[in-house]
Amino acid sequence: MHDDPAVSIEHVSKAFGRGATAVHVLHDVSVTIGRREFFTLLGPSGCGKTTLLRLIAGFETADSGLIRIDGADVTDAPPFRRPVNTVFQNYALFPHMTVEQNVGFALEEQGLPRDQIRRRAGEALEMVRMQSFAQRRPAELSGGQQQRVALARALAPRPKVLLLDEPLSALDLKLRKEMQIELKQLQSEAGITFIFVTHDQEEALTLSDRVAVMQSGRILQMGPPRSIYEAPTHRFVADFIGDINLIEGEALASGGIRLPGGATLPGPAAAPGRVTLAVRPERAKIVPAGSGVIDATLVHSAFLGTAMLHKLTLPDGASFLIREADLSAPMPERGGTVGLSLPVEALQVLQA
Amino acid sequence: MNLRRFPATREVSIAVLAFLYIPVVVLTAYSFNANRTATVWTHASFDWYARILTNPSIQAATWNSIVLATAASIAATGIALMAALATRRAFPGRSTTESVLNLPLILPEIVVAVATLLLFVSLGISLGLGAMILAHTAFCIPFAYLPIRARLDGLSGSYEEAAQDLYANRFRTFRRVTMPLLWPGVMAGFTLAFVTSLDDFLTSFFLSGPGTTTLPVYIFSAIRAGITPEINAISTVMLLISILLVSLSFFLGRLRR
Known part of the structure; x- marks a missing residue:
């Protein structure tokens, strides 16, 4: 076993558009995220947290800098060649497939035999207690159930890193609290790195091992929730949290x-x-x-x-x-x- | 203000609908008339339907129409699908490209038909089914393009991102996610293109060579020889087919994702 970090981001910058109208979304961001860590990117909308997540997933490419996953340079790799999976904000479950087909999608792309796909999709659905819904279509599920299926789909191929883009923001408060606890349990059971994006400071403090507070494309402060709360170093961080x-x-x-x-x-x-x-x-x-x-x-x-x-x-x-x-x-x-x-x-x- | 409260709204609406549909109803009714003269009613019969089934020129014209409409609408749908996918992302000249694609909808068809005829003659392309398929493909493209484009616009890009995130490369993503989600739009576009081609008279009239009469061209020349209930029967059949296909296209377009 080598000790490369799960994800390391080195001096990454990103702008959208060109010339005078370019919008600089990330300025020279560097972060190292450890194995099995629950790491949260926290900040208001437009701070660059989602862009950073999309860079790790491979949906965007960095203008400069380096991104490594599990030690391997993936800066220019397409999303389908990165050992990470994403839980999307709107879930993005395939509407023309059943729950089981959704969860088995990545396994089929990996070329696994049919019986193994069925078994592992079943296991993933069991993890989120959705096995009895395997033959339903996403449209027949409630928001919370869709959320669970989206989690199962992303966990089924056993990624090195799970990326979560404000996955709880579409749920009502009560359900959100329940899902927070489930997420935390899932993370320790699955034993993989979670990178979680949210604008909800309470959610960030409750769930994370470490939080990075972002503003205007920069990480202002990074550390365990307690030190972020008790010892903010920037006026913005102090104001944003509590x-x-x-x-x-x-x-x-x-x-x-x-x-x-x-x-x-x-x-x-x-x-x-x-x-x-x-x-x-x-x-x-x-x-x-x-x-x-x-x-x-x-x-x-x-x-x-x-x-x-x-x-x-x-x-x-x-x-x-x-x-x-x-x-x-x-x-x-x-x-x-x-x-x-x-x-x-x-x-x-x-x-x- | 409620539109229904305007004086005589109901009466005007009924008059307009009557003006539009009474001729069609009369045409359909007289296709079941036994009398040889198209305007004198004697008693009901299916004679004329039996007659069109055994008339060899009608059979040939029907076959030509079906071959033409099938070939042209498949080609047009293929081109329209590629065009819709190509114009999905913003690029300089995107709106110009879309206008050019949809131009056949507003250009006077007679002008395009004459221009196509002159072009084919000067290029030495012989008139007939091949020439008609080329010309029909061109004017059917916007009819196939619009439903596909509408479907694509309603399609969130995150489905494709999700597929790529789950290890499907670009081709697999297209095959397993984009295409199945687009399919109702493609079928709707194909059906609309098919009906448009089936119904076309002007372009076919100019480009049909000897022995390649289509159904609308046949009806036109038959009417010049005198109106017979046979024409009513063919027209009724075409009407039914068109209504069926357009309804099909409508329901496909509204199919839930």
């Missing part, structure tokens, strides 16, 4: 950061000049006025069931959210002045 508070401050040459209102925090470390600090609403606490790092005005409190959400205004006019999970904490008075406690380790210094 609720976040941003504080404009000034890093001092003597070390420490001056906050609005004049108080100075001993950290975190930053180059002198204006900085933006990020802190999650659940990491900040309300304390009695004067005993925190900043005093703020409480504008509004709301009961969320499992927590209280407090909305504050900072001395510079910026608003600040606090999620207080301890429901027995003393209720501050609306319109009153409260103190804000910020643990230094919860603060992130952001790049613009």
